[in-house]
Amino acid sequence: MTAGGSDRIGAAATAAVVGLTLLYGPDPSRAALPADCGRVGGDWPVVFADDFDGPALGPNWSVYTGQPSSDPRTRWHRDQVAVRDGALVLSGRPRLDEPGRWHTGGVSNWRQARTYGRWDIRFRAPASPVLSYHFLLWPSSERWPPEIDIAEGFTATRQRAEAFVHWRDPQDGGRRKTQFTAVADYTRWHTVSVLWTPEVVCWSLDGTPFGAVTGDAVPHEPMWLALQTETQVGGTATEGDHRVEIDQVRISAPSPTDPPPPTTPGPEPAPAARRPGQPSPAADPPTNRS
Numbered sequence: 001m002t003a004g005g006s007d008r009i010g011a012a013a014t015a016a017v018v019g020l021t022l023l024y025g026p027d028p029s030r031a032a033l034p035a036d037c038g039r040v041g042g043d044w045p046v047v048f049a050d051d052f053d054g055p056a057l058g059p060n061w062s063v064y065t066g067q068p069s070s071d072p073r074t075r076w077h078r079d080q081v082a083v084r085d086g087a088l089v090l091s092g093r094p095r096l097d098e099p100g101r102w103h104t105g106g107v108s109n110w111r112q113a114r115t116y117g118r119w120d121i122r123f124r125a126p127a128s129p130v131l132s133y134h135f136l137l138w139p140s141s142e143r144w145p146p147e148i149d150i151a152e153g154f155t156a157t158r159q160r161a162e163a164f165v166h167w168r169d170p171q172d173g174g175r176r177k178t179q180f181t182a183v184a185d186y187t188r189w190h191t192v193s194v195l196w197t198p199e200v201v202c203w204s205l206d207g208t209p210f211g212a213v214t215g216d217a218v219p220h221e222p223m224w225l226a227l228q229t230e231t232q233v234g235g236t237a238t239e240g241d242h243r244v245e246i247d248q249v250r251i252s253a254p255s256p257t258d259p260p261p262p263t264t265p266g267p268e269p270a271p272a273a274r275r276p277g278q279p280s281p282a283a284d285p286p287t288n289r290s
Helices: none
Strands: 016-019 046-050 074-076 081-084 087-094 102-104 106-108 117-124 132-139 147-153 160-168 175-183 190-196 200-205 208-214 223-230 243-252
Touching: 087 106, 087 223, 102 223, 117 132, 117 147, 132 190, 147 190, 160 190, 160 200, 160 208, 175 200, 175 208, 223 243
Parallel strands: 074 102
Antiparallel strands: 016 175, 046 243, 081 087, 087 102, 087 243, 106 223, 117 190, 117 243, 132 147, 132 223, 147 160, 160 175, 190 200, 200 208
């Protein structure tokens, strides 16, 4: 955990939350915000936790390598992932050998896949004209959709974050998504959370709910956490400090079946979350799942 990491910044008072319309028409999945969405699960047993206080990434994380199909400008590279000063740092740097292309960092928590629970991520993202961040739950089946995007940052000034859920309509088989926006200064520390139960998926920022879906939009299969950076802000840069810092990750569940896993450093394979359009890998995660 970073210095001052135990001080929870009360940003909820200054954060605005906005729900956006479904991009593909009427949105029957959108639900009224449960008043207690930001608190439910807060007292559940913690089944996984990492404050990134060690000298290296723990064995429950895997570092990405390879090319994300969602961003042709970047390749995930191990040297853009570090544990430093009590935080997981995902960075980006331009490739001098290929102008306009970047190396970025990402990690997965696929060993902690589960169906339902609560995920809390405390992070900050310094301004960048290039680097985007993507915190999401990806299906263990590797069959997309579903996908729950806990927070994604596409703006250079870091003054808003987007949340999405992707699912398949059982009536016509079409792909659907619902989007919400939480406005805040993400250059400062904030905690974004998603609560996922059999009935609802609900997002909150520093304990304040800003989006919820029910019905067919709620997934019912194991999913795992991915934390990754790409270059989807869309700008250009040849130098500068481009990074996202994750201070803390917590996963809670009402009925855990296993004790909290260790967070001590160790060797690890390197699966990589794919975005829509990437091929499915073999059943057993190889060292490069891109």
